[in-house]
Amino acid sequence: MKNYREELQSRRTFAIISHPDAGKTTLTEKLLYYSGTIREAGSVKGKKNSKHALSDWMEIEKQRGISVTSSVLEVLYSGYHVNILDTPGHEDFSEDTYRTLTAADSATMLIDAAKGVEAQTKKLFKVCRMRGIPIFTFMNKLDRQGKDPFELMEELEDVLGIRSYPMNWPIGMGQDFSGVYDRHRKKIELFNPDDPKDIEVRDVNGPDDPLIDEIIQDPGLVEQFREEIELLDVAGDSFDEELIAEGKLTPIFWGSAISNFGVQTFLDHFLEMAPAPTPRESNQGEINPFDHEKFSGFIFKIQANMNPAHRDRIAFLRVTSGVFNRGMSVNHVRLGKQMKLAQPTQFLAQSRNIIENAYAGDIIGLYDPGTFRIGDTLVEDGSFEFDEMPHFSPEHFAAITVKDAMKHKSFEKGVQQLTEEGAIQLFKTYNKTIEQQIVGVVGVLQFEVLEYRLKNEYKSDIQLERLPFSFARWIEGDEQALEKFKRMQRNLVTDRDGRIVCLFENEFQMRTAQDKYPDIQFYENSYTKPIS
Incomplete structure (x- = not known):
């Protein structure tokens, strides 16, 4: 052994x-x-x-x-335990690929x-x-x-x-x-x-x-x-x-x-x-699996409906150190609470098997009732967090509505789950009489996948109305500067955490706003400040 x-x-x-x-x-x-x-x-x-x-x-x-979407394939070959991360090659799904690379x-x-x-x-x-x-x-x-x-x-x-x-x-x-x-x-x-x-x-x-x-x-x-x-x-x-x-x-x-x-x-x-499992940076320094024998890992991907018959949701976790044992209790650092991990799985694409343990380098799937986000850190002991996931500003936007009002509940559930997967980014109009939901994606093919999955997995037909925006910038500033900016600027939305985002049609518009409001900081992604 x-x-x-x-x-x-x-x-x-x-x-x-x-x-x-x-x-x-x-x-x-x-x-x-x-x-x-x-x-x-x-x-x-x-x-x-x-x-x-x-x-x-x-x-x-x-x-x-x-x-x-990225697949995880786990095989044994010539004495090696091999985890293959097969990523989408198409540029419209590059964000999923970039996140997956953090686990390799x-x-x-x-x-x-x-x-x-x-x-x-x-x-x-x-x-x-x-x-x-x-x-x-x-x-x-x-x-x-x-x-x-x-x-x-x-x-x-x-x-x-x-x-x-x-x-x-x-x-x-x-x-x-x-x-x-x-x-x-x-x-x-x-x-x-x-x-x-x-x-x-x-x-x-x-x-x-x-x-x-x-x-x-x-x-x-x-x-x-x-x-x-x-x-x-x-x-x-x-x-x-x-x-x-x-x-x-x-x-x-x-x-x-x-x-x-x-x-x-x-x-x-x-x-x-090729290297054995390598160290990962955290907010408390480097975590080297050969020195750190307590379990730790991070969520790099969430996938809903891998088994459409059960409508389940799986969070993919890269074990970064120590040994994972089925049923163990771990600290969910972002939520600050202990949780028991009862049904860990390993993968061959859609196929999966319940496993008893896993080691640093392995990829396991955790049943997710809605408690995980991409980038979450789970640790056996302590409260450190691994570096944040790569995240990209959407380049294509569309207003999204459900065609059949009777399907509104399943529509909302589908949009929420696909947002948490990282398949789309969801925004809501800011300070408008009628609230509108806006979807942002990196590549236009993601709209097609969104429409397909909502129809087939959540039985919701949707209407997408393309919007002329090409840039999203998260904004920060002191209260006075922000209030002035919000009064004067159109096309403001909020992300799923309530942070204010400004949408621009072109780079000229964006540069003009930056020059006009020097006290406002414009960020390309949402991870410039801690997520609550």
């Missing part, structure tokens, strides 16, 4: 980030396949396909063939070799870089014609500002793709285009081994491969574990997730190199 430190050393908790359509969900499913969790990986080729990715459990995801100790960055570094990858990479977590890169779709491998490495440095070290190297690409050479283990994995699952692995004595000529049987391809390896050895970055741990050097792996090629090699290397 493992002791506490051994349990921690076996944990790996990572997120997969990418631009839409880079193959992220496919890679996730192949990782599950190699762990023995599923016998056959799903497919997200389109809504007409009868199979769907296991990590895409929400009905709208299956219809659209996209991920709109490392990230796998998936890049389409034909397209290189794309816009959403840049945004997500920036969050990873801010957190200083190790980033492992999987260059995908090598069996299709793509950019030159050196060009892709240069793009990582020029666009993302990170150096790279290829752990293996492709031999050819597209129609000429013949396999990859493992630089560390001196092995060649051969790609069979007729049957990609048939992967032959051969040991060689380095890139100059004559055996490679026999295996590849394309003199031009072999010569090019040897020149590229020589260039990497002479001019490329050296392997440096310290720089990788600091997120300053990314190891690169080449392969094709859809063909199952290179995925197991990536997984084996990754699990050896």
